[in-house]
Amino acid sequence: MPEFEERETQQELDRQIMGRCLELAKKALGKTAPNPLVGCVIAQNGQIVGEGFHPGAGHPHAEVFALKKAGDKARGATAYVNLEPCNHYGQTPPCTEALIAAGVAKVVIGMIDPNPLVAGTGIAKLREVGIQVVVGVLEAECRQFNEAFIHRMVVRRPFGILKYAMTLDGKIATTVGHSAWVTSQPARSEVHKLRAVCDAVIIGGNTVRRDNPLLTSRSSQADNPLRVVMSRSLDLPAQTNLWDVSEAKTLVFTEINCNRGFQKYLGKKGVEVVEISPLTPAKVMVNLYDRQLLSVLWECGGTLAARAIADGAVQKIWAFIAPKIIGGQIAPSPIGDLGLVDMRQAIELEDVKMGAIGYDYLLEGYLKPFSQ
16 A cells, blocks of 8 residues: 555544544533543554543543553554643543553544643653654544633633524514523523533523523433522522522522522522622632633523623623514613624624524524623
C-alpha cells in the first residue's frame, strides 16, 4: 500500500475511534461537573480491546476503565482519548502514569486540556518517555462537546444557555400571560433532555407565580437539575411544585434581609435560601461556579433573560420557534429591554444551526460578547 494511502487510512481510523470516544463520554452527560466529559478507547491493530468513560467527579478517569478492560492487550497498543490525559494528582492519580505503566505505544488525543494543571503537560510527559502522541483528531467536535468545561476553565463561570419558546411573531405568551403551550410535545421533550444534561435551571419569580413549573427532566431523579429561583421580593406562592424537594433540590436567591418569615417557611420545606445584594445574574453565576456547576439553563422570562445577557451569564441560545401567530402589542417577548436603539447594535449569533423538531423549529447559536 502506498505511504499516502496508508496515512489516509490511518487518519480515517483515528477519526472513527475518536468518534467512539465521544460516544462513550456522552453516557455521563450531566453527571461529571465540575469535570469534563471523557471517553477512552484502547486499540490493537485497529481492533478495540478496551474502552471506558469518566462517570463523574471522584471516580476513576476514562483511561483507567479502558486500560483495566484491555488488560495485557494494552501493551504496545494505541490509546484514544478526546481530552488530554491529566498529569497531576487530584482526587485520582495522573492518567499519564497509568498509560505509561500499561505500556501503550501511542496516544491519540482530541484536544489539549484547558485546565492550567494540565495544559500540555500530559502530552509532554508521554513524549518524554518515548510514547508517540498525536493531537487534534476531531478537535472541533471535541471542543464543542466539552464547551461547558472549557468555558468554566477559561472564564471561571458556568456555561449559560438561554432557552425559550416563541411564536413566529416572537411572543412567549398571550397578552394575558397564557403560555401553555407555545410549542408541540416533541419540542418540549427536547427541553426535558436539555435539563437532564444541565446542572441547574434558573427562573425568576414571575415564572413561579405564572406557570408553577416542575423544572425536572421528566425522567429519573438522577437526571434532574438543581432548580434555581431568583426573586428580589420573595413575593412567591406558599404552595408550588418547586417547594417539593423530594424529586429535585431547589435553591432560592433573594436580597439580604428580604421577607425573613418566608425564608424560614422555605427552610422548613427543605429549600435552601441564599441572600445576595444586589441580586444579579452575574453574582448568581459566581455562587453556582463555587458550587462546582458546569452548565446552567436559563428558562426565565424576558426581563431576567435580558439582564442575564447583559451580565455575560448567557453564552448560547436555544430558541424554539412555533409556526403560530398570536399577535398583541403588549404580549411578552423572550428577551426584554437591552437598551439597544440602533439595529447595528443588535447582538449577533455565531455558528448558527437550525432544524425541525416535530412541527416546530430549533435554532441554536452562540452569542458574541455583549457591550452596551
